[in-house]
Amino acid sequence: MPFSLDNPVFDPAHESSKIERVFKELVEIKKKGRTDKLGNPDPNGNREKAVIVSQWTSMLKILREHLLLNGVKNHIIDGTVPVKDRTAIVADFNDNPKGPKVLLLSLGAGGVGLNLVGANHLFLLDMHWNPQLEAQACDRIYRVGQTRPVFIHKFVVDNTVEVKILELQKKKLQLAAEVLGGAKRSAGDNALSINDLAKIFDLQ
Template sequence: MFSNFHFLYLVGGGGGGKIGEAEYFKVYSCILVLLLRLRQACVHMSLTKDAIDMDAFKVDDDETDKVIAAEFEASFANMSLDESGLVDTSENKGQNKQIEKVFQREYASTKVVAVLERLKPIIENGDKCVIVSQWTSMLSIIEYHLKLSNTKYTSITGNVKAEERQYRVDSFNKRNFGPSVMLLSLTAGGVGLNLVGGNHLFMVDLHWNPALELQACDRIHRLGQTKNVFIHKFVCSSTIEQRVLQLQEKKTQLATSVLEGAASKKLTKLTKDELMFLFELDKPAPTTQKTRAATALANANSQPTTSSQPTA
């Protein structure tokens, strides 16, 4: 896709030469696509299926391939809350089917399971919930599992017409009636909607721009709300999402001067330093024995002279 040299040149500012502007944007685009796929994999693997060569996961009779397949399945078993439904290493064909199962839209990923588990007591308590995602394909997956659990829901995405949108909003806002869940697209429903019928909001995935998420939260935290409001963010530990969350916190500090409800253009793009942070290139490189010796010598030569002065 692109070389390590190009990556370090673009993200880390390294490299001994210069690349053209066209090549620069090509490499930059590749990095953003990789970040997109990593974020999608944290939500549901089916979102990445179109960009993956599924034949690469097929297991042959070679012993090495068996070991690789077993490790791959074990890693996904750790991510799933239902390990028994994923691990099956009895036959090569069975291994292929189990791997492919993870990429099917009907598969309950870790986040889907977590959303459903958190949603159940909320509905039983008589409250309503808004589930937000920046990917409509993820909303479709959640919709499939809501149907399986016989949960009443409605949705608002970019495909919903204006008159139908208002009808769905009014239906959701009815107390003790109507759907208990609103599936909301982050971009289509982030502004102009009054969803005070719900007092819980699930942020299934994280966006680079925290202002967009705040706008979505304002759909339920506004005038007319009579209940306590709860915002739930679902973050996969030890993944790119944790870095995105930290990046959001940094950007939120910069957004203090932005008017409420307005998204700052400066916060919507990733800078070079932010890319380095996401890929953990902001950490100092490991030192060798030579560099440690040189650093110690430099520190010894630059030690300031101090003298103690009596205090009055």
């Protein structure tokens, strides 16, 4: 089918495979949160919370529409949220047991500085060529103060460009490991090169 904005896949109400999977995972997390470590009913209710990360704010907005349509209260932090307002959002998410159990976070806004240990699940909705940015996002919930097991849910759609980006991530991580091991590399080795783009889009 030729590219067209009339394609139903661009309809905000369209539930993509990723959105469908997110909801399945959130349902399981909610069930899990109703029991204690021994599997008995938890009198304190659902303690499980999730941070959902995307590099695309448009994707977060679409997902938020689906969450609200399904009665899932949520917070959102992206580049449009003033820094002064983020502290209150983070505090409510971390400390309010009756508040939203889901926080939507843009990769750019969540790279450093935020402490989101109120959550113990983090979803990486889409692939970024730089794995260090994803690692920094994961560190928002896996840090000092976290008292529960942490789960990272990384989405990769088979037979798409995301598989190529995953291969590129592995290459970047290998380069970083070699540098830490004493191997000499040029300053641009960990940047996104023309050759990297060519491989991602099968132009080689």
